[in-house]
Amino acid sequence: MANKKYDYLIVGAGLFGSVFAHEMTKRNKKCLVIDKRNHLGGNVYCEEQEGINVHKYGAHIFHTNDKRIWDYVNQFAEFNNYINSPLSLSKGKLYNLPFNMNTFYQLWGTKTPEEARDIINKQIAKYGTKSPKNLEEQALSLAGKDIYETFIKEYTEKQWGKKAKELPAFIIKRLPVRFTFNNNYFNDKYQGIPIGGYNVIINGLLKGIDTKTNIDFFEDREQLELLADTVVYTGKMDEFFDYKYGQLEYRSLRFENELLGIDNFQGNAVVNYNDASYDFTRIIEHKHFEFGTQDKTIITREYPEAWDRSKEAYYPINNDENQKLFKKYKAESQTLKNVILGGRLAEYRYYDMHQIIASSLAKVEEISSNSNE
Template sequence: MTKYLVVGAGLFGATFAREAAKRGHEVKVIEKRSHLAGNVYTKEICGIQVHQYGAHIFHTSNKEVWRYVHQFAEFNRYTNAPVANYNGEIYNLPFNMNTFNKLWGVVTPKEAMAKIEEQKAVLGDKEPENLEEQAISLIGTDIYQKLVKGYTEKQWGRKATELPAFIIKRLPVRLTYDNNYFNDLYQGIPIGGYTQIVEKMLAHENITVETGVDFFDKKDQYLVNYDKVIFTGMIDQFFNYELGELEYRSLRFETEILDEHNHQGNAVVNYTDTVTPYTRIIEHKHFEYGKGDDDKTVITREYPTDWERGDEPYYPINNDRNNNMYQEYKKYAAKNASNVIFGGRLGQYKYYNMDQVIVAALETVKEEFEG
């Protein structure tokens, strides 16, 4: 029996902890926050499951992952169909025939493609040198100006002309009247929220859990007392930023209870202009088809922010500089922390969707226990 310490009670840590415990190992899970489930944490307010750290829609084409999460919750048939608000004009996302009809009055896919090609021609044969040029080369000037530019600049905190082209490698263009944002075979929201999933994952006789515990308060002691550590925090922080500081983006959430039955008519509305300071408003009751109090609704405004030490890091900035530094940290970890496994978005410095986090955790389990 191996003694494991899992640092972080998000999806990666909880999946690994459960699978290790099932195999007879002793697992302790510590979590810095006062609750389980990491960024997928949901809390009931006014009978509504509120996504405390931004909208989380589970989607995957991996049948095994879909089956795996269904051990812990029943999922509804929610389909992600966000809309964009550009100075009061409403457009469907992803870019599809409904979007093109609203923009240009076109009706057929052939007409839509002709309009996009006409607008892309503004670049001529120039190779895109920044995000703005890359976006125009993919979807033309109108869609870029109304639906990409403002949102992207708020998301990254920089002008589009200052952002590298690779950030937008592709943009979805659908020549159908289909507002389903994802292409995955399976998607939905767990009925009763996400927190229950992690709670059930960790409900095992071989697992003990402590919240409100900071790993760094007793780092040296933990490393001595446990055979293996599964660390899902920032890899650069683990090593006290010895090789440099990786970059992250942070988020600020402003949640409000309103005396209304229905505030915006959709779960997610993106604000794509440059004046509105937030990127989107989430109305949580629409994730579960209007459950909750009839005369109440809960909305959350989401503000991207620069990250500084001490802030909550939400996603990595995967440019060449940071990716190269992460690879150096990975080599450094192999030499100097052989009993530590780094996982999740922050430990592996990678933007993961929820299903990808579970896949990564299960792959780590396979490597650890099946060699």
């Protein structure tokens, strides 16, 4: 093994792979990072158009309570003070999100927390149930009928491609209901967008490291594996094992970008479109992430789609059947030597960006401590 060119072949140039490569390079390990796309950065990749950083694979807003992770990303980029305050369009009317006193005033005309809380509690008592069996029952039990029908039902059905009564209750573990006039979507202490886009962070992480794009690991797997002592794989777990136990399920997304000859389309970075009459779930106006003053603007309509192997996998469908299947793959992966699986797809779970970074750092620390024993 000593004659291999690299210590690590890292399959996937997203956040998990890029952080892993950066940290192992600091520890004098030789890394090669490959990606089947024509760019580095995975889903956080930004494409500059008309001086605007377009979030190519959906909106990415960095937020965390973990100072260690916040300090880590700030090594590579300066963050602005963007606060995520989305709007929601329902039946022709705009509402503030997350559900807060502004939302309740727009919905009912209530002016005090007591008035709003009273309406919600009465609706929960009338429409809720102690043992919700599906998403609709869960939402009614958490927030009442008006909030469910105005903001949740049609949006969620578009997102998952199923009726709310057919979706499991666990999809909505809780609903953030605030009795303050606070439109900040996240509760985290640290939040912002890297000035210049996420590519600044990825380029910083991968500086001086060998990278190759347009490389499909599965098309030349045997030869690629010969290049390194260890493979770090961040793609789909079932694909790594050639779907031997069956195929895991996902939801996909389709993005339609439009360049407009105006300087401001919707006045906000994120506007949700709840109604079933719209096929898309939201419109992103990218310039507002970085407070852009360009003469033009770029918007993206986001369409949820059924997933197949020809499409990008975005959201794991973590129902009982898929979790059982994933556990089979996970058990087999733990028997492999010289293979590390990590990240959103390999772990079949939804990760925020700070969680992926933390997961990659933890894996590096685990390997380093074991090698020092």
